Amino acid sequence: MSERFVPRVGGVMSADIAVPEHEKEMRFYSRVLSTGERPLWRAEDLMNNLGLPIIGLGRRAPEYESLPLQWMPHIQVADVGSSVARAAALGGKVLMHMKDDSGRSQWGVVLDPNGAAFGLIPVIPAEAVPPAADEDGPVGCIAWLDLTVPNADATRDFYREVIGWSVQEVPMTDGDEPYADYAMLGSDGNGAAGICHARGANAGLPPVWLLYLPVGDFEESLRRVEEEGGRVIKAVRGEFTYAVIQDPVGVYLALVPG
Numbered sequence: 257m258s259e260r261f262v263p264r265v266g267g268v269m270s271a272d273i274a275v276p277e278h279e280k281e282m283r284f285y286s287r288v289l290s291t292g293e294r295p296l297w298r299a300e301d302l303m304n305n306l307g308l309p310i311i312g313l314g315r316r317a318p319e320y321e322s323l324p325l326q327w328m329p330h331i332q333v334a335d336v337g338s339s340v341a342r343a344a345a346l347g348g349k350v351l352m353h354m355k356d357d358s359g360r361s362q363w364g365v366v367l368d369p370n371g372a373a374f375g376l377i378p379v380i381p382a383e384a385v386p387p388a389a390d391e392d393g394p395v396g397c398i399a400w401l402d403l404t405v406p407n408a409d410a411t412r413d414f415y416r417e418v419i420g421w422s423v424q425e426v427p428m429t430d431g432d433e434p435y436a437d438y439a440m441l442g443s444d445g446n447g448a449a450g451i452c453h454a455r456g457a458n459a460g461l462p463p464v465w466l467l468y469l470p471v472g473d474f475e476e477s478l479r480r481v482e483e484e485g486g487r488v489i490k491a492v493r494g495e496f497t498y499a500v501i502q503d504p505v506g507v508y509l510a511l512v513p514g
Contacts, residue, residue, distance in 0.1 A: 292472015304396030
């Protein structure tokens, strides 16, 4: 997912959430994401440092009461209606399914059998993709996306059917026992997301889609998480440095150094 706004089946374009206590939540994300000498996110509106809307933090209006308190990635599919129907047939729950006046599906919001929420959108036309900007340093983006569940094999198959992702095994170990997690690939063969077993390094993580958002000053962002009423659930430093955090209303996400 090093490239942003790539039109492809299985590509993740953006993510959003509707939250209670919107002012408090806005302050939390503004403070946590806008660290470093050259912040990767704008504090005033949470757009990235190129002025692009990667994440959206909305108010929890009555029409969104059915949505869980999870960041929901928007994933491109070949046919929204077919993907919504397939998700329902495979044990998912359709929360929203928007159609135009002719009855053609425009977008949907679905819970997978584990309760993880995600959005389904059409493949974005190439002409609608923001032009590449001259980048001088890191840029705010969804650096990665993964889902940790008890049965990664069944979940892998659900998303393969619903999204159209292909699969690449990722060798893992739990003590001396080998097993495999899964990298889910978009239609261009590049990585789009990960689906992981809730064991080994991923034991104890919630069964929701975790957005990995880069920040300019990782340690300062973690300090602000707790200062602003959130919690650091897990912090790992080393070859792969990241932290899983919880915001003040209980929503999970992950931070990585930018």
